[in-house]
Amino acid sequence: MNLAIVLVVAAVIALIFILRVTVSSSVKISADTNPANQLQPIDVEAFRNLADPAEDDYLRRRLPTSELRHVRRERLLALAVYVQIAARNAAVLIHVGQSALNSSDSRTAAAARELVSDAALLRRNAAFALVRIYVALAWPSAGIGAAPVLDGYRQLNGSAMLLGRLQNPATPVRISASL
Amino acid sequence: MFRPHSLLWHYLWVAPNVFLLALGYLIWKRGLHRRFPAFFAFAALSAASELAVYLADVSPSVSAGTFWRVVWVSLLVEGPLKFVLIGEIFAQVFDAYSSLARLGRQLIRGLGVVLVLAAALLAAYAPMDSVLIVSGAHVLEQTIYLVESGLLLFIFLFAGYFSLQFSRPVLGIALGLSVSACVHLATWAIIANGELPDSRRIILDFLNMGVYHACVLMWFYYLLVPEKVVAKSAVPLPENNLAVWNRELERLLQQ
Numbered sequence: 001m002n003l004a005i006v007l008v009v010a011a012v013i014a015l016i017f018i019l020r021v022t023v024s025s026s027v028k029i030s031a032d033t034n035p036a037n038q039l040q041p042i043d044v045e046a047f048r049n050l051a052d053p054a055e056d057d058y059l060r061r062r063l064p065t066s067e068l069r070h071v072r073r074e075r076l077l078a079l080a081v082y083v084q085i086a087a088r089n090a091a092v093l094i095h096v097g098q099s100a101l102n103s104s105d106s107r108t109a110a111a112a113r114e115l116v117s118d119a120a121l122l123r124r125n126a127a128f129a130l131v132r133i134y135v136a137l138a139w140p141s142a143g144i145g146a147a148p149v150l151d152g153y154r155q156l157n158g159s160a161m162l163l164g165r166l167q168n169p170a171t172p173v174r175i176s177a178s179l
Numbered sequence: 180m181f182r183p184h185s186l187l188w189h190y191l192w193v194a195p196n197v198f199l200l201a202l203g204y205l206i207w208k209r210g211l212h213r214r215f216p217a218f219f220a221f222a223a224l225s226a227a228s229e230l231a232v233y234l235a236d237v238s239p240s241v242s243a244g245t246f247w248r249v250v251w252v253s254l255l256v257e258g259p260l261k262f263v264l265i266g267e268i269f270a271q272v273f274d275a276y277s278s279l280a281r282l283g284r285q286l287i288r289g290l291g292v293v294l295v296l297a298a299a300l301l302a303a304y305a306p307m308d309s310v311l312i313v314s315g316a317h318v319l320e321q322t323i324y325l326v327e328s329g330l331l332l333f334i335f336l337f338a339g340y341f342s343l344q345f346s347r348p349v350l351g352i353a354l355g356l357s358v359s360a361c362v363h364l365a366t367w368a369i370i371a372n373g374e375l376p377d378s379r380r381i382i383l384d385f386l387n388m389g390v391y392h393a394c395v396l397m398w399f400y401y402l403l404v405p406e407k408v409v410a411k412s413a414v415p416l417p418e419n420n421l422a423v424w425n426r427e428l429e430r431l432l433q434q
Contacts, residue, residue, distance in 0.1 A: 004372035011328060021339035
């Protein structure tokens with residue numbers, strides 16, 4: 001009977017998660033009139049600086065071990081926040097891109113597909129990078145691995161600009177400004 | 180009312196399968212079978228095999244042993260079909276995005292192996308009575324629903340994480356299959372492990388049949404009722420510090 005209880009609980013939890021994902025995705029579709037408003041600006045230069053291994057080496061040479069540990073931890077936490085924001089922005093862009101996927105204009109639809117694909121890739125990289133950052137927090141000698149996020153972000157920005165241009169030629173690259 | 184061979188019992192066993200056959204026919208008529216070949220095959224074969232089990236149950240000339248053999252054949256037809264259908268749902272949601280599809284395929288394969296091993300372990304611990312053909316069928320049902328629920332949960336969570344929206348028919352198919360799989364997993368887990376008296380077991384049978392009926396109606400709705408087309412204006416894009424961002428971007432790209 002214990003096995004039955006475990007499986008019943010697992011089935012109920014699975015069903016709750018499935019219904020939750022379904023409902024939240026339908027609510028998102030109907031509630032957001034302008035999802036692009038949810039984009040949060042990111043200072044790419046600061047992000048790049050935090051992700052740069054050369055900066056890490058420089059600090060390692062300059063700072064005593066105890067201070068280095070503290071500074072490195074602060075930098076990793078800041079980096080995690082940047083990656084989380086980048087991932088959130090990517091989710092918003094997936095939403096924006098998906099709403100344009102069925103556009104009658106084939107170029108807009110293609111740009112939307114590329115935007116969704118790039119944003120999904122960024123979200124995937126962000127997930128991996130976050131794992132690496134938290135591993136690095138727990139185990140300081142581990143690498144950070146945020147470079148793919150930065151590359152993904154650059155690529156994503158290009159896709160967003162292209163979609164923005166195609167959707168609204170008068171105001172071509174506004175969407176990328178808030179990335 | 181909640182008795183075997185009551186009018187409700189006959190209705191709940193036959194009607195969803197007849198509806199599913201009709202849905203298969205309508206899918207074929209509308210050409211949707213080219214887009215959803217696995218669902219089309221599932222609708223036709225699963226309904227036919229369930230109706231064969233029903234006929235074996237009500238036919239006085241069919242012995243108990245033969246009935247359970249029919250149940251086994253039905254399970255062996257439906258089980259693989261469901262996994263092919265899950266593969267179709269996965270492909271419909273993720274195949275357009277190659278980077279995600281590759282990662283998702285690796286993860287779902289790994290999860291599939293873990294689920295099969297977990298299901299095998301649970302099956303090994305399930306109580307087996309002397310009539311192996313009966314308890315074995317119960318355990319096989321539990322195993323199929325466990326793996327099916329796990330894979331469907333993964334698809335929903337993976338798509339949810341990436342904010343990917345299912346198209347309407349795919350959502351309907353996936354949701355119906357998931358609800359049915361989760362409810363059946365819970366009920367078959369109780370039946371396979373709980374050693375319930377028949378009077379209580381029949382309630383679970385009714386629950387299974389009722390939920391399956393609701394899922395078939397859900398498939399009808401999502402596959403055949405057209406989506407309301409809402410005229411969308413172009414998404415107004417936010418005003419922002421475009422010049423600054425462009426300068427930063429260009430500088431980064433030129434490095």
